[in-house]
Amino acid sequence: KYIKNKPFVIHTDVLTDKALLGYQITDGLNSMFVEGTEAAYTPKSDKITIEAIYDTDINFEFDSISAGDGHIVAIENGVPYTWGRNNNGQLGIGNRTDSYSKRELKYRPKVNGAYQDYTSFTNIKSIQAADDHTIVLTNDGIIYSGGGDLNGEINRQSYSTWTELSNIWKQSDMGAVKAVSTSVNHSLYIDENNKLWTGGCNLAGQLGTGTLTEKTDFLRSPLNNLTVKAIAAGLNHSLAVTVDGDLYAFGD
Helix, strand or coil: CCCCCCEEEEECCCCCCCCCCEEECCCCCCCCEEECCCCCCCCCCCCCEEEEHHHHHHHCCCCEEECCEEEEHHHHHHCCEEECCCCCCCCCCCCCEEEEEEEEEEEECEEECCCCCCCECCCCCEEEECEEEEEEEECCCCCEEEECCCCCCCCCCCCCEEEEEECCCCCCCCCEEEEEEECCEEEEEEEECCCEEEEECCCCCCCCCCCCEEEEEEECCCHCCCCCEEEEECCCCCEEECCCCCCEEEEE
């Protein structure tokens, strides 16, 4: 029997034809994956379940995949899934509990200021994970985001964290989104008119606004007199390519 708040160590040296990846430990309040053949753990309750996870347990075939700092998002047959670290709600499952097993990523649409029930995605164009947040782009140009928004990087107008994905706030003159690139603290978007929009941390000038504002809500880039066809958000810098083939860089 496991005793609450008393540390214990799991260890195995059993020889099998499978590689042991680690253990999935659940104690009624928390669920976490611990890598390796030995795991130290302090339970929050005395009701513990421990599952050994082997390499043969992993059998995923994805259409696309993206990794954040500790979580992964992927699309399989048009359905988005997520798993891994969830400290800021980046898995979009309504809590901050880590998940080793893949889980379908859903969203809660916001209608007239009110969040609706969880809904499955049916028309995903792309999905991206970065640091502690997740951003989804649909084929009809709508952006959904969740996770950390401490610098405005997922444009939920909160400078907080979100444990559920929902459609982002955007400027009224912004067209449907056709491309997105996100990094640790900022994000870039191209709308249907090939205009560049940015949001998030700007301490290094990575939003291209000509200032060093600490953080900012969604706004149109001063490059709005250009038509942009490709974007890339780096750690503290951004790149944009125009339809004429010119490359613009801003940040550190």
